[in-house]
Amino acid sequence: MSREERFKLALFMVIRNSKVLPKGLELGKTKKEINQMTYKTMQEVMNMIDYAKANELYEEGKSG
Numbered sequence: 001m002s003r004e005e006r007f008k009l010a011l012f013m014v015i016r017n018s019k020v021l022p023k024g025l026e027l028g029k030t031k032k033e034i035n036q037m038t039y040k041t042m043q044e045v046m047n048m049i050d051y052a053k054a055n056e057l058y059e060e061g062k063s064g
Contacts, residue, residue: 015042 016038024034 011045012038012042015045 016034020034020038020041024037029037
């Protein structure tokens with residue numbers, strides 16, 4: 001599995017487990033519905049990011 005694939009799955013799981021799963025369980029959603037909503041949420045997040053600014057923040061954090 002490539003590093004890019006691992007990052008994609010990590011993002012999916014962070015969004016799923018921290019935001020979508022708790023609300024989905026509360027609403028009685030199925031696992032499939034939760035996974036579909038997680039994917040949609042992940043796409044929305046990716047569309048709203050200023051990638052140049054995000055890269056600056058990432059590099060700053062990486063340099064510790």
